[in-house]
Amino acid sequence: MKKITVVALVLAVVFSGLNCVNNKTKKMTNPLLQKWDTPFQVPPFSKIKPADYVPAFEKAMKEQNDNINAIINNTEAPTFENTIAALAYSGQLLDKVSAVFYGQLGANTNDSLQKVATELSPKLSGHGDKISMNPELFAKIKQVYENKENLTLTKEQAYLLEETYRSFVRNGANLSKEDQKTLQQINKELSLATLQYDQNVLKETNDYKLVIDNKKNLSGLPASVIEEAAETARANGLDGSWVFTTQKPSMIPFLQFADNRMLREELYKAYLNRGNNNNKYDNKKVLAKIVNLRLQKAKLFGFDTYADYRLQNRMAKNANNVYTLLNQVWDAALPVAKREAAEMQQIMNKEKGSLKLASWDWWYYAEKIRKQKYDLDEKELSPYFKLENVRDGAFMVYHKLYGITFSPVNNIPKPHPDAVAYEVKEADGSHLGVLFMDFHPRASKQGGAWQGEYQSHYVTPRGKNVSPIVTVVYNFTKPGAKTPALLNFDEVETLFHELGHAMDALFAKNRYPGHHIPSDFVELPSQMMEHWATEPKVLKMYAKNYLTGEPIPDKLIEKIHNSKFFNQGFINVEYLAASYLDMDYHTIKEPLKGSITDFEKEAMDKIVLISQIEPRYRSTYFTHITGGYDAGYYSYLWAAVLDNDAFAYFKETGIFNQETAAKFRKNILEIDGTQDPAVLYRNFRGRDAIVEPLLENRGLK
Numbered sequence: 001m002k003k004i005t006v007v008a009l010v011l012a013v014v015f016s017g018l019n020c021v022n023n024k025t026k027k028m029t030n031p032l033l034q035k036w037d038t039p040f041q042v043p044p045f046s047k048i049k050p051a052d053y054v055p056a057f058e059k060a061m062k063e064q065n066d067n068i069n070a071i072i073n074n075t076e077a078p079t080f081e082n083t084i085a086a087l088a089y090s091g092q093l094l095d096k097v098s099a100v101f102y103g104q105l106g107a108n109t110n111d112s113l114q115k116v117a118t119e120l121s122p123k124l125s126g127h128g129d130k131i132s133m134n135p136e137l138f139a140k141i142k143q144v145y146e147n148k149e150n151l152t153l154t155k156e157q158a159y160l161l162e163e164t165y166r167s168f169v170r171n172g173a174n175l176s177k178e179d180q181k182t183l184q185q186i187n188k189e190l191s192l193a194t195l196q197y198d199q200n201v202l203k204e205t206n207d208y209k210l211v212i213d214n215k216k217n218l219s220g221l222p223a224s225v226i227e228e229a230a231e232t233a234r235a236n237g238l239d240g241s242w243v244f245t246t247q248k249p250s251m252i253p254f255l256q257f258a259d260n261r262m263l264r265e266e267l268y269k270a271y272l273n274r275g276n277n278n279n280k281y282d283n284k285k286v287l288a289k290i291v292n293l294r295l296q297k298a299k300l301f302g303f304d305t306y307a308d309y310r311l312q313n314r315m316a317k318n319a320n321n322v323y324t325l326l327n328q329v330w331d332a333a334l335p336v337a338k339r340e341a342a343e344m345q346q347i348m349n350k351e352k353g354s355l356k357l358a359s360w361d362w363w364y365y366a367e368k369i370r371k372q373k374y375d376l377d378e379k380e381l382s383p384y385f386k387l388e389n390v391r392d393g394a395f396m397v398y399h400k401l402y403g404i405t406f407s408p409v410n411n412i413p414k415p416h417p418d419a420v421a422y423e424v425k426e427a428d429g430s431h432l433g434v435l436f437m438d439f440h441p442r443a444s445k446q447g448g449a450w451q452g453e454y455q456s457h458y459v460t461p462r463g464k465n466v467s468p469i470v471t472v473v474y475n476f477t478k479p480g481a482k483t484p485a486l487l488n489f490d491e492v493e494t495l496f497h498e499l500g501h502a503m504d505a506l507f508a509k510n511r512y513p514g515h516h517i518p519s520d521f522v523e524l525p526s527q528m529m530e531h532w533a534t535e536p537k538v539l540k541m542y543a544k545n546y547l548t549g550e551p552i553p554d555k556l557i558e559k560i561h562n563s564k565f566f567n568q569g570f571i572n573v574e575y576l577a578a579s580y581l582d583m584d585y586h587t588i589k590e591p592l593k594g595s596i597t598d599f600e601k602e603a604m605d606k607i608v609l610i611s612q613i614e615p616r617y618r619s620t621y622f623t624h625i626t627g628g629y630d631a632g633y634y635s636y637l638w639a640a641v642l643d644n645d646a647f648a649y650f651k652e653t654g655i656f657n658q659e660t661a662a663k664f665r666k667n668i669l670e671i672d673g674t675q676d677p678a679v680l681y682r683n684f685r686g687r688d689a690i691v692e693p694l695l696e697n698r699g700l701k
């Protein structure tokens with residue numbers, strides 16, 4: 001696989017070299033900087049060479065700098081048009097080049113592109129800093145902002161003005177010289193401390209190994225898990241043994257299946273105590289430093305707590321709103337978790353007499369309950385989920401909701417030869433955008449699944465509509481020698497999920513480039529699509545046995561539905577406990593002086609967490625709060641409330657109700673990122689989201 005990519009790359013270089021020899025009189029041109037004469041103006045992927053990127057980026061950065069200088073040097077009084085709009089349009093070329101580069105870096109990468117990425121990273125962040133720290137530019141923005149009451153602006157313009165001003169302020173543009181210096185110092189210390197925290201977690205994770213020499217201790221484990229552990233042992237030079245680690249793919253199966261209770265305890269405790277071993281990788285003091293620096297930063301900006309600073313530009317807006325939601329779900333989930341624990345204790349009583357269920361027992365007994373009550377055999381399901389059938393099912397849902405169609409396009413440049421292209425058209429046949437789909441893993445593709453844009457929608461200053469060019473990238477099970485690609489259920493949901501993001505991008509009607517959707521809102525269109533994937537009526541339409549064409553039987557649909565309720569008390573409680581911990585650290589008003597151990601204990605005592613469950617992440621290895629989810633771990637739940645509540649609207653009015661769909665399209669898909677998300681949601685739903693549909697769908701009601 002990898003070899004083919006390298007060969008293709010070499011050929012591209014050779015051919016372009018030949019072109020050069022044959023056309024000596026012709027000037028060499030960079031395809032990234034030319035007008036694209038391709039169908040629908042998609043990037044001419046195969047013509048772009050790795051060496052084209054750096055010069056194109058440099059030209060694009062220069063162009064943006066020139067545009068910004070023009071804003072600054074404009075002698076007329078600053079207006080929305082000559083400042084805010086002009087700034088929004090200043091990076092059109094940079095956006096265009098970045099979209100191609102980062103799209104290819106994820107889905108069609110190679111060593112040369114990786115090298116370019118490393119070279120570009122400091123240049124691009126320096127370029128961004130120069131703009132956001134430019135005092136003359138900010139002075140102009142501020143003038144427009146302070147005059148906003150006197151301006152006649154559309155809702156999108158008002159929001160863009162607010163967001164532009166706010167992002168400069170949040171970067172420190174409005175601070176005194178002295179405070180700016182303090183901010184820079186805090187940011188520097190924070191980046192070092194978070195890096196150290198992450199490295200400590202990594203080190204502690206890699207350092208621990210549960211080495212098993214006695215075959216007896218493997219009792220209960222499936223053959224595939226044992227084989228994997230033998231492989232890990234070999235990789236560590238421990239041939240003939242079996243090795244388990246605190247990485248979840250290794251640890252969870254052990255906790256689920258290993259009959260040896262003492263070893264389960266040993267492994268789980270090693271996991272729980274990462275960064276908490278009082279050695280040089282201990283994270284307790286590092287975390288205290290991080291939360292105190294963050295508090296200091298928030299105070300510099302005039303906020304009481306870091307959470308309030310962080311939540312200012314999210315849908316949740318403040319810590320209070322987050323706690324209200326956490327409490328609502330907590331009150332519903334904790335009793336369910338207690339019932340689950342009691343059920344497990346009963347099994348334990350029968351098996352072992354007087355032992356009490358502990359946190360390292362949970363997965364083991366949950367697995368027994370799963371087998372008894374919820375067994376869903378993937379082998380039984382997968383014949384109904386042929387990739388092409390699932391894809392057509394998702395297309396059909398969109399067709400029924402919005403009347404749009406997906407027509408395959410050949411003879412069009414593609415991000416990779418394996419990708420397929422569709423023209424997405426409105427019900428009246430007019431062009432909406434291009435959708436690339438790229439389904440299977442290969443060496444040049446990153447893991448996971450994502451949606452991206454090779455061209456995002458906007459309207460040029462001259463009023464020309466720029467159509468979106470969207471891509472969804474997956475790593476789905478490949479076809480077998482004699483079988484088509486048959487997806488597992490996770491993959492089915494993922495296909496619908498990413499297509500949900502894609503439609504958000506394809507329906508976009510924003511006028512200005514670079515609209516920003518808050519992180520606790522952006523998963524609404526995608527997570528909502530997953531509900532259609534499992535609706536019985538929809539399953540009957542697309543989930544057909546690839547051999548017989550028979551639709552999926554009711555018995556299997558029922559099993560899929562039941563399986564959603566398995567272990568929900570535990571899943572919600574361990575997630576919520578971690579969310580509380582994240583919020584508690586970021587709502588302190590005074591610097592944290594006591595120990596992290598005490599702080600965590602107090603936080604968990606406050607919510608009365610039961611001893612059989614630990615928070616999904618504990619203080620010393622909670623890498624979400626160093627990785628961008630600080631005062632943000634709640635957002636998974638926030639988005640889930642929205643998608644369950646939004647889908648409930650469709651359930652109430654009919655899952656293919658075109659009027660409800662039109663409301664969703666008009667109020668959310670077309671304009672999210674251009675207005676306050678809370679307002680958008682209210683306009684769609686007629687009220688704020690409520691938590692009940694989520695509780696019901698998770699079996700917590």
Ligand SMILES: [Zn+2]
Nearest residue numbers: 497501523526
């Ligand atoms: Zn997503």
